[in-house]
Amino acid sequence: MTELTGSELEQLQQQMLELKVQLQQVLDGQHQKAEPVILDQQAVGRVSRIDAIQQQEMAKAGEQHTTERLMAITRALRHFDEGDYGYCEQCDLPINVARLKIKPEAQYCIQCQSEHD
Ligand SMILES: [Zn+2]
Numbered sequence: 001m002t003e004l005t006g007s008e009l010e011q012l013q014q015q016m017l018e019l020k021v022q023l024q025q026v027l028d029g030q031h032q033k034a035e036p037v038i039l040d041q042q043a044v045g046r047v048s049r050i051d052a053i054q055q056q057e058m059a060k061a062g063e064q065h066t067t068e069r070l071m072a073i074t075r076a077l078r079h080f081d082e083g084d085y086g087y088c089e090q091c092d093l094p095i096n097v098a099r100l101k102i103k104p105e106a107q108y109c110i111q112c113q114s115e116h117d
Contacts, residue, residue, distance in 0.1 A: 004094070004100070009085065009086070012085075012101070013077070013080050013085075016077055019105075020073050020074070023069060027066055027067065027070070030059050030066065073104070076105040076107075086100060088108050088109035089107045090112040095108070095109045096109065
């Protein structure tokens with residue numbers, strides 16, 4: 001397995017910094033959406049009330065997912081600072097470059113990830 005080159009590392013770091021900003025923006029947006037739904041009792045029927053509640057639940061689930069990804073990215077960026085980015089946290093082998101390009105915040109190599117799933 002080939003290790004990451006300097007420019008690949010730089011690219012991945014840049015990618016994660018951008019992702020971090022994007023995810024933070026998504027979270028800010030979701031906070032607004034997740035505020036209590038105030039409904040006009042006369043204007044909306046029971047069905048749209050349920051709809052609104054379901055949408056709120058979905059927004060909450062999405063927020064959790066986004067928060068988790070943001071945490072993973074923050075963690076990966078810390079590995080950059082420590083100089084051990086790109087290595088599997090379980091077996092210490094370099095994580096496949098192609099995998100990192102899809103999921104730069106990956107903690108495990110593909111083998112270890114499949115054991116986790
Ligand atoms: Zn591994």
